[in-house]
Amino acid sequence: MRAKKSKTLPGFGISLGVTMSYVSFIVLIPMFSLALESADLGPRGFWRLATDSRTLAAIRVSFLCSLAAALINTVFGLILAWTIVRYRFPFRRLIDGLIELPFALPTAVAGISLTVLTADKGWVGYPFALLGIKLAYAKIGIIIAITFVTIPFVARAVQPVLERLSPDLEEAGLLLGAGRARIFLKIILPEIFPALLTGFSLAFARGLGEYGSVIFIAGNKPFSTEIVPLIIMSKLEQFNYDQATAVAILTLVASFAIMFAVNRIQTRAALFAGEK
Amino acid sequence: MAYVREERGWARLILITVSFLFVALMLILPLAQVLSKAFEHGIKPFWEAVSDEYSVKAARLSALTAILAVLLNTFFGIAAAWAITRFAFRGKGFLITIIDIPFAVSPVIAGLVFVMTFGRLGWAYPFLQEHDLKIIFATPGLVLATIFVTLPFVAREIIPVLAARGTDEEEAAVLMGAGLWRTFWKVTLPHIRWALLYGIILCSARAMGEFGAVSVVSGHLRGKTNTLPLHIEILFREYHTLQSFSVATILVIVAILILIARHVVERVGRKEAEYYVR
Numbered sequence: 324m325r326a327k328k329s330k331t332l333p334g335f336g337i338s339l340g341v342t343m344s345y346v347s348f349i350v351l352i353p354m355f356s357l358a359l360e361s362a363d364l365g366p367r368g369f370w371r372l373a374t375d376s377r378t379l380a381a382i383r384v385s386f387l388c389s390l391a392a393a394l395i396n397t398v399f400g401l402i403l404a405w406t407i408v409r410y411r412f413p414f415r416r417l418i419d420g421l422i423e424l425p426f427a428l429p430t431a432v433a434g435i436s437l438t439v440l441t442a443d444k445g446w447v448g449y450p451f452a453l454l455g456i457k458l459a460y461a462k463i464g465i466i467i468a469i470t471f472v473t474i475p476f477v478a479r480a481v482q483p484v485l486e487r488l489s490p491d492l493e494e495a496g497l498l499l500g501a502g503r504a505r506i507f508l509k510i511i512l513p514e515i516f517p518a519l520l521t522g523f524s525l526a527f528a529r530g531l532g533e534y535g536s537v538i539f540i541a542g543n544k545p546f547s548t549e550i551v552p553l554i555i556m557s558k559l560e561q562f563n564y565d566q567a568t569a570v571a572i573l574t575l576v577a578s579f580a581i582m583f584a585v586n587r588i589q590t591r592a593a594l595f596a597g598e599k
Numbered sequence: 600m601a602y603v604r605e606e607r608g609w610a611r612l613i614l615i616t617v618s619f620l621f622v623a624l625m626l627i628l629p630l631a632q633v634l635s636k637a638f639e640h641g642i643k644p645f646w647e648a649v650s651d652e653y654s655v656k657a658a659r660l661s662a663l664t665a666i667l668a669v670l671l672n673t674f675f676g677i678a679a680a681w682a683i684t685r686f687a688f689r690g691k692g693f694l695i696t697i698i699d700i701p702f703a704v705s706p707v708i709a710g711l712v713f714v715m716t717f718g719r720l721g722w723a724y725p726f727l728q729e730h731d732l733k734i735i736f737a738t739p740g741l742v743l744a745t746i747f748v749t750l751p752f753v754a755r756e757i758i759p760v761l762a763a764r765g766t767d768e769e770e771a772a773v774l775m776g777a778g779l780w781r782t783f784w785k786v787t788l789p790h791i792r793w794a795l796l797y798g799i800i801l802c803s804a805r806a807m808g809e810f811g812a813v814s815v816v817s818g819h820l821r822g823k824t825n826t827l828p829l830h831i832e833i834l835f836r837e838y839h840t841l842q843s844f845s846v847a848t849i850l851v852i853v854a855i856l857i858l859i860a861r862h863v864v865e866r867v868g869r870k871e872a873e874y875y876v877r
Contacts, residue, residue, distance in 0.1 A: 427806025532705025
């Protein structure tokens with residue numbers, strides 16, 4: 324690696340050395356082992372294993388439920404961020420702090436709690452059961468679990484942007500006679516859109532990979548409430564390492580694509596912000 | 600306050616009500632559920648479940664893996680931040696991307712990569728056998744998986760802070776004869792301590808609660824490779840609901856402490872940053 328060192332500061336060799344060894348040992352080599360294993364399968368074998376009907380059904384479930392959860396959180400995340408930044412009311416601080424709860428609470432705890440809550444005899448599940456709607460052990464349950472786990476993403480992405488938003492533009496709009504709705508749609512929404520999109524994508528990506536909170540509530544019925552991470556897990560438990568690897572690689576490609584998209588959104592947003 | 604006039608009227612009322620309902624339903628209710636199940640029959644069964652031999656062992660293992668993962672990732676985070684923000688080198692963008700990988704990877708896959716490396720089919724398995732080492736289905740595997748999942752936390756918190764702060768003070772210290780260690784300790788650390796602490800708190804929270812990755816590499820050997828979240832899972836699946844929720848209560852308390860610590864560190868850090876700007 325050719326390097327241009329800082330003129331005076333010491334520690335280049337040791338800090339980069341430690342960083343590279345650590346990253347290699349923890350991330351690169353293990354990831355490489357997975358790639359190595361999948362290379363043995365060959366493209367056709369890989370495709371056959373990664374797209375059998377049960378896996379395809381799980382991909383559908385994971386995709387739709389993560390999408391639904393990300394959309395729910397986009398709406399409520401925006402509302403939460405808006406009320407916290409714009410309004411002053413009792414318990415505002417408490418709500419602001421509680422938004423982070425899903426990041427601090429272990430997913431297994433969230434999983435068992437939501438399961439009991441939404442089961443047919445649970446506090447929330449009971450009224451729905453009377454109406455004949457099943458929450459736990461159905462797709463709605465999966466959506467509830469993923470929604471819980473991804474609550475912070477959109478709110479936390481939008482909040483700082485709303486805080487920095489200069490009131491000048493809104494005042495100008497108001498003086499020119501625009502209504503509240505029009506000001507929001509034409510002035511505020513375009514400003515917070517990149518943050519909204521970033522939060523949505525992060526929530527969606529996290530939802531696709533989520534395991535701990537979902538497996539309790541999902542019921543895990545093949546072709547109906549089975550998610551992709553569970554397929555990987557159950558293939559592993561059956562010592563079907565080939566298929567576990569194939570499905571994992573497919574998931575990884577999807578996650579990296581989302582991560583790449585998020586980076587693009589953020590660079591472009593930063594570029595636009597810089598132009599002003 | 601950036602916003603001059605706070606609007607009144609129905610929009611404000613509706614939005615605040617919606618926020619309250621959402622938080623109550625999605626966040627407070629699940630917490631209340633954990634506590635209500637745990638203390639369903641009073642404090643005695645709760646205490647029995649929590650002080651059970653296997654629960655204590657699981658708590659100890661959880662603490663051990665979390666402490667190891669946090670220590671190593673803190674050390675790594677400092678080294679990475681120093682290299683990335685203090686020097687120019689080729690492949691820096693690539694390195695930053697690699698550090699972010701664990702955030703993009705499903706926890707189950709994080710466990711899987713170690714199984715594929717050190718497990719029975721892994722290329723490192725013969726070597727491990729020869730030296731009578733065990734990684735998968737043993738404590739080292741749990742630690743490795745936890746480290747993988749929490750790797751970015753500390754680095755990501757301190758890189759922006761270090762990058763925003765120039766190198767002038769450090770260069771001055773070095774020119775006046777301070778070594779690397781002294782420069783870092785006396786000049787750099789005071790500026791990044793709150794960000795560092797913040798990263799450590801986030802890292803600990805995730806390390807304590809990690810489930811998917813740890814589940815893949817643990818093999819669920821009760822009393823041996825069972826962390827608290829895995830122990831909760833087993834109890835729940837065996838229909839020991841009360842015990843399961845009792846153990847979960849411990850993690851709820853930890854989570855709330857973490858939230859409070861986060862909040863305090865964030866506020867103190869922000870105040871100090873404002874002080875420096877002035």
